[in-house]
Amino acid sequence: MTSAAYDIVLEGGDVIDGTGAPRKRADVGIRDEAIAAVGDLIGAEAGKRIDVSNRIVAPGFIDVHTHDDRMLLSQPDFDAKVSQGVTTVVVGNCGISLAPLVLDVAPPPPLDLIGDPDWYKFRTFDSFLSAVEQAPASVNAAFLVGHSTLRVGTMDRLDRGATGQEIKQMRGLLEEALDSGAVGFSTGLFYAPSHKAPTEEVIELSRSLKAFGARYVTHMRNESDDIMDSLDETFTIGREAGCPVIVSHHKVQGKENFGRSCETLACFEKHMHHQDIGLDIYPYCASSTVLKPDSIALSERVKITWSNARPDLAGRDLADIAKELGCDIYEAAEQLQPAGAIYFSMSEEDVQRILKFEHAMIGSDGLPHDEFPHPRLWGTFPRVLGHYCRDLELFPLEEAVRRMTGLSAQKFGLKDRGTVAEGNFADLCVFDEKTVIDRADFDRPTAPAAGIESVFVNGRMVWGSGAHTGARPGRALRRGTGLQAA
Template identity: 55%
Template sequence: MTEKRPPYDLLIRGGTIIDGTKAPRFQADIGITDGRIAAIGRLDGHGADETIDATGLIVAPGFIDSHTHDDQAVLSQGLMPFKISQGVTTVITGNCGISAAPLRADMDLPMPLNLIDAPAEGRFTTFAAYLDALRHTPSSVNVAAMVGHSTLRGVTMSDLDRPATGEEIAAMRAHVEEAMAAGAIGMSTGTFYATATNATTEEIIEVGRPLGACGAVYVTHMRDESDKIMEAMEESFAIGRALGVPVVLSHHKAMHAPNFGKTKVTLPLIQETMKHQCVALDCYPYTAGSTMIRADRGMLDGRVLIASSEPHPECAGRDLADIAADWGVSKHDAALRLQPGSAIYFMMDEDDVQRVLAFDETMIGSDGIPLGDKPHPRLWGTFPRVLGHYSRDVGLFPLETAVWKMTGLTARNFGLDRRGTLKIGQHADMVLFDAATIRDAANYETPARPAEGIDTVIVNGAVTWRQGVHTGARSGQVITRMEKAAG
């Protein structure tokens, strides 16, 4: 008599497994039960409530976006098609010093805090309230959230154009303690922006004191990514040493033509520093960045493409130079008229982008801003662009390495122990894609186009994207530091 084997909830048959560890690919089936990987191997004879034929497809861990500004979007745009469609199953939020909590309803959010589009009604005064809202109204992706230092300055200080006082530092530190207790995975800073430019190194260290006892991370959009990048890096490393925590350098780059090629110096410094303390970095695979509309001269030297503008929404998708010419004003004055809003800045060299991408320890982060009809194409195309263009077409690294950079490496650096690899017991976050056809379809003219070659995306065992269509599943979970202890 043949033994009757209990069926899996979902069975993926015949795929080629790239498991997120950089190990060579192999053929296997995967059985999923209760949102977890239950078996990997030859599963002939096993039944399932649902079976997916993955013949000819790569089966990889769901991609982890190491750098997002999806803090509010995971609530207001919960289906998250711009992430799910490219295989992203987990987003790290709260970057660049900007987070959705804590905020006050009476706060007038200065740039760049307004990039997360947090409406006055329903703002979260505590980090716990924000995470509870995500649990009550799940997104289609998992969320691991950080608290932002600029947000803390905004909620605590009446004037951001100065260093914080001792009393204000203590108030901010109390907010960090609350966020850590709620499950935040770390704290980020954005000293590049006016909201935190006047924060001293000592202020950041004292505000971040609770991080060390919690095993949290310190993530930074540094003060300078151009002429003074080396000094900014040294400050970031010093903060990590003072707090005894890992440091993540956000969207590593060398901005503006006089600094092109400087990654030949920055990357060796990072590599040397890694021998003495925990340091990580991420980047996006484009020569253009995107942030709020800025009027300072350095940001306006190259091509600037307007992505969104509150006072002039009709200008989205147009070059700033053309708008300025039509209005008969300088680019500086046109930028002021267009604020608040977001823009795309062409300010990097392709050789630097490839050098940072190829650096072995570089994670992949989109840094997309989910606002308006003309966002930076990285919002929709980052991960397929790495897999298709840079891995397959340019040959920058093998596919196993590309997958590791957006899964296992990211999970390791952010302490997401149960994500990022395909192993028995892991959460069943997966993406099935065609290695021969995967590519980013989004570009600067049509930036909101789903990627090609993504067949299926699974989040916590639920099929969420299938052959170009969102299933409507919203099975994302809140990932906290406590998940590591819970197992």
Template identity: 55%
Template sequence: MNQNKQAFDLVIVGATIVDGSGRPGFVADVGIADGRIAGIGTLPADAGRERVQAAGRVLAPGFIDVHTHDDRALLTPGAMTAKLSQGVTTVVTGNCGLSLAPGQVRGPIPPPLDLIATPEWLRYPRFADYLEAIDRQGTATNAVCLVGHLSLRANVMDDLERAATPAECQAMQELLADALQAGAWGMSTGTFYPPARHASTDEIVAVGEPLREHGGLYATHMRNEAEKVIDALDETFEIGRRLGVRVLISHHKLAGVANHGRSVETLKRIAAAMEKQPVSIDCYPYNASSTVLRPEFVARASSVLVSWSQTMPQFAGRTLSDVAAELGCTDEEAATQLMPAGAIYFMMDEADVRRILAFPKTMVGSDGMPHDEHPHPRLWGTFPRVLGHYAREEKLFSLETAVHKMSGLTAQELGLAGRGLVAEGMAADLVLFDPDTVNDSASFAEPRALSAGIDQVWVNGRLAFADGALQDEHAGRVIRRGA
């Protein structure tokens, strides 16, 4: 313990420390110096240039949002309020096969890349250019950045509705190797989506070969999350084995009424795979998903909410059935008329959501869409919802377990050294919150609402959020693999 009172820039006094490891909380002071945690315990009463009285509050590691589409939001003033206001201090971008870089896309931007990209944002030819832009401008949270396989395809292929040739696989592999050399954390795929659906297992392995040398992560929005989910899981495990890398199953879910309850089966399969190879899993704490609006997705959902539409923007925030009634057509025909568009699909079973969230190795990711006109409330509410609704009210697990799933577990699974715990020497990414009132406020009707109970958030030792507002938009940094 460092008790030299001159050593601390800040002392947080008398908080209940829930340190991210899962162990019981304890009351202590925390001293911060030069962006790191420099002391924990009973610190001198006059220690610290600044002091925050925190009795009755919980101090936890800043949350790590393992699944985001914040690629563009990181560079957009004010956009990261959605995350900092939840206590999130690090985001993982480039998921579902989508990344802004490399940005030399051939032809029109293919959906779902248009969820994060517009032509003016595809301005980073190399992944290094994108990371350097974040370095130059600064950003509100830390960023761990993946390369999107669909983005690689769109850079190299003139027709995405087919398999890649060996030469195209080689070109994608070279782009990925360049990105990993620049500090990318790994590669993601979204073979669920039409522009990547024609990519075979062999293509993904061929393109992903540089992951082996760099120890990169392979994250995937799997080919199927419905009737063929077991086949998709087996493909995911095979890719990880063939590349010799950790695989991350993104936003694990069971889509469609016919598949409700099958999380018993999928989690058993995942647990068995974890015994044999490095496998990770994340989810979001809602029974509705959000992605592009497509007619073939509509029948799986009990209800569909339009989140944005380029052709008919006036219908954002309306149910698809209402839009169809107004247009005098079927729901599927309305979806076709609204495209390109986004939607929120109510198609999962709450019992599956709870079972997956409670699985010991499940991490938490928001999967929010920052640029939707009417976003899913997970963009603003995911992490306080886990703390308030699921831990405190539903008692699905303890507060300590909830924090672990959102910090220490994620840092451990992803290999984020120096983060995810309240411990001496760790980066001072911290969130101070009221355990009795913390909860989500965002709803499907009003999705942009600050969560309750989040008092203060520090990123690398700098106060980034307090009093319901951003305090510092440049406290974050890119976390590069190998740096």
């Protein structure tokens, strides 16, 4: 019993704290931006008490793999994320970041996934972070600097490796971003703007990371036939640069590669004994990115998410479009460019095996500006909690929460977040473990999830009673900042 005053007390719930520890019945007291107490607060003074009996009180979920850079400024309510319990997003993945880059021509794919030239207007990373701070969103954001963004802003041609002088220029831009608070450097070696970059170019850039305690995060060069070579390249970059490594949206694509997650996860385990390595996964058998012939070739089905040439065809299957146009699927794809697509190219068995891997974090990889997005944008976290945890029993609920909160905060260096503990920021999600589930699917991709009852960011409710509250208390999480530094 305490006489301390709290702004809000969440009373009577079961706290799953994000460490993997068993749940416990406890009240949570919020004061200002922080969790002020966890325990029996029955007699405490409080501005507001919320009965969360028979509900789970967990840390807000951390979406470690997003492309929400522009959404921070253009759609700051973040309904797609807060409606599923997300309180923090990591942006700038796959080598694509909105800064530092100024463009007056159309950005090459995949940079067009997050903005047209009007959005590429930040010459420095600090100016981008400042813009986010001046008009806060409903969620917190941590930031990665994109390799492809650096190449586009520095090189006259992208079909070659960078020269020594260009690497020096890119390192200068990268170090300005890290000094401004970026938490790491991302690559998308799978994509054209960076595909011709040799391993040594990436190592030379990544050498900047160690001094800042930052990490290397990568959409690897290959996630199908040559996946083992790509893992080897990734781990080599981390070793040579002396920095932690995170493999983005780990998967194995193409029917001939189904089952190879046994091989890849064994490789992760082996290297984790002597390297700091992490990975994330989204809980679906389909990927989504720009429309590319090599991705079409790996897929059993392709669904168009957007097309500049034919916006009316968003949401249609490529095979049906090709039939209407009287050509094969590759010719049809060319007629739709520039465009994006969903690729059904993975096995459920591999997805489940990677999800069960104790080191795998959860990231949505949603594309918020697609006209007909992949349902992972709206459904990832409730899908893990409802479908894979409760219904399929792949792991206990405490473990599901840990992989979406505490593990993620630790791997990305997010101070004072990711666990329900006194002194941490009050980023919290209250949900019903019996009813939580994703409702977004490939036909209704923007349907909000069920079972998420209330969501708090920095002590303020952003989602409650099935609707956004209008609050935008999110922060730009500059590297190294915590509650005491606020």
